[in-house]
Amino acid sequence: MSEQGKPAIGVLGAGAWGTALAQMLASDGRDVLIWALERELVEEINTSHTNSLYLPSAMLAPNIRATADLADFTGIDTVLAVTPAQHLGTVLSGMSVAPRDLVLCSKGIEAGTGRLMNHVASAASPDSAIAVLSGPTFAHEVAAGLPTAVTLACGAGEEQWARLAPEIARSTFRPYYSDDVTGAEIGGSIKNVLAIACGVVDGLQLGQNARAALIARGYAEMLRFGAAMGARGETLAGLCGLGDLVLTCSSTSSRNFSLGKALGEGGSAVGLMADRRTVAEGAHTAPVLKQLAQDRSIDMPIVDAVNAILEGAAPAAIVSDLLSRPLKAEQGDSE
Numbered sequence: 001m002s003e004q005g006k007p008a009i010g011v012l013g014a015g016a017w018g019t020a021l022a023q024m025l026a027s028d029g030r031d032v033l034i035w036a037l038e039r040e041l042v043e044e045i046n047t048s049h050t051n052s053l054y055l056p057s058a059m060l061a062p063n064i065r066a067t068a069d070l071a072d073f074t075g076i077d078t079v080l081a082v083t084p085a086q087h088l089g090t091v092l093s094g095m096s097v098a099p100r101d102l103v104l105c106s107k108g109i110e111a112g113t114g115r116l117m118n119h120v121a122s123a124a125s126p127d128s129a130i131a132v133l134s135g136p137t138f139a140h141e142v143a144a145g146l147p148t149a150v151t152l153a154c155g156a157g158e159e160q161w162a163r164l165a166p167e168i169a170r171s172t173f174r175p176y177y178s179d180d181v182t183g184a185e186i187g188g189s190i191k192n193v194l195a196i197a198c199g200v201v202d203g204l205q206l207g208q209n210a211r212a213a214l215i216a217r218g219y220a221e222m223l224r225f226g227a228a229m230g231a232r233g234e235t236l237a238g239l240c241g242l243g244d245l246v247l248t249c250s251s252t253s254s255r256n257f258s259l260g261k262a263l264g265e266g267g268s269a270v271g272l273m274a275d276r277r278t279v280a281e282g283a284h285t286a287p288v289l290k291q292l293a294q295d296r297s298i299d300m301p302i303v304d305a306v307n308a309i310l311e312g313a314a315p316a317a318i319v320s321d322l323l324s325r326p327l328k329a330e331q332g333d334s335e
Helices: 016-028 039-048 085-093 117-124 139-143 158-168 181-203 208-229 239-248 255-264 269-274 281-295 301-310 315-323
Strands: 009-012 032-035 064-067 078-081 101-104 129-134 148-154 173-178
Touching: 009 016, 016 032, 016 064, 016 078, 016 139, 039 064, 078 085, 078 158, 085 117, 085 281, 101 117, 101 158, 117 129, 117 181, 129 158, 129 181, 129 239, 148 158, 148 181, 148 239, 158 173, 173 181, 181 208, 181 239, 181 255, 181 281, 181 301, 181 315, 208 239, 208 281, 208 301, 255 269, 255 281, 255 301, 281 301, 301 315
Parallel strands: 009 032, 009 078, 032 064, 078 101, 101 129, 148 173
Antiparallel strands: 129 148
C-alpha cells in the first residue's frame, strides 16, 4: 500500500512513455510497479531512481518500483500496458493473473494479423476490461509534470470510466471520457504514419505550407479509414486523433517525425531502424495499414507514399507523385 493507503498501479513497459506514465501516476504518492525487460534497467530504477536508457531527463519518484517478473503484478487491479505494439500480445500472455482493468497505451496495429491493440489484448487477457489511453503526449513533458489532456476510451463504458478516471487523473494530467475504443486506437495508430510523412517533408525542406497541407490531407485519410472501421468522426476530431496528429507531425521530439526527417535527408530506412533504441511504431504500422486500406478499397495516398519511402523509394520522387495526383474537390471525396 502507498502512503495514501491506495493499492499500487502497474505499468507494463519501461520505455520513455511507460516511465513517464509511472512518474505521473506516482506524483500523488501512489505506489507504482513498473515492468522492464532489461534486468539492468530494473536495478537502475530501484537503486538510482533514473532511467538513463529511455528517459534520462527525469529523476524518478521513490515510490516507483521496478521488476522483471510479471508475476509481481498479481493482485494489481489497474495496469497500463505500454509495451511496443508488436510485443503486446506476448507480454500480456506472460501474466499469470489478468488485471481487472487493462489500459492500453501503445499505439499501433499488429503486423501480420491487422488487429488493433484492443483485439490483441482481449485475446491475450480475456478476463480484463479493456480501455485505451491516447492523445498528444510527449513523454518528457508528462514526466516533467507539464499540463496534458488525453482521451480515455473505456470499452466497458461509464462504469469502467468511474473506476479508472480517479486512478489516472492527476493535477496536470486530465483524461476525457469516450466509449469509442476503435476511434481512439485508429487515431493513435495512423498519426504515427502521417508523422513520418511530415518528417520527410521537413527533411526535404519543403516548407511549413507543405507540412500543414499534409496534416490536413492526412487527417482526411484518417477520417476515411476510421469511418470504414466503425470509428466515430467526433472521436478522431478530438485529442486522440487531430490533437495527437498536430503534435506528432510538428516536432523532432516525435520518434516518427524524426525518422521521417532522417529519411528525407537521405537516410535509409533499414539503417535508421537498426540504429534506434526506441521504436518508431509508424514504420511497423504503415505496411499493415496500407494492406487494410487496400482490402477495404480506402484511398490513402499519403500512407502509400510512406510505405514506398520505407521500402527504399526516393522521397523527392514520391512527393512529386503526390503533387501530380488528379485535381478534385476537397470535401466529400471518396478517393
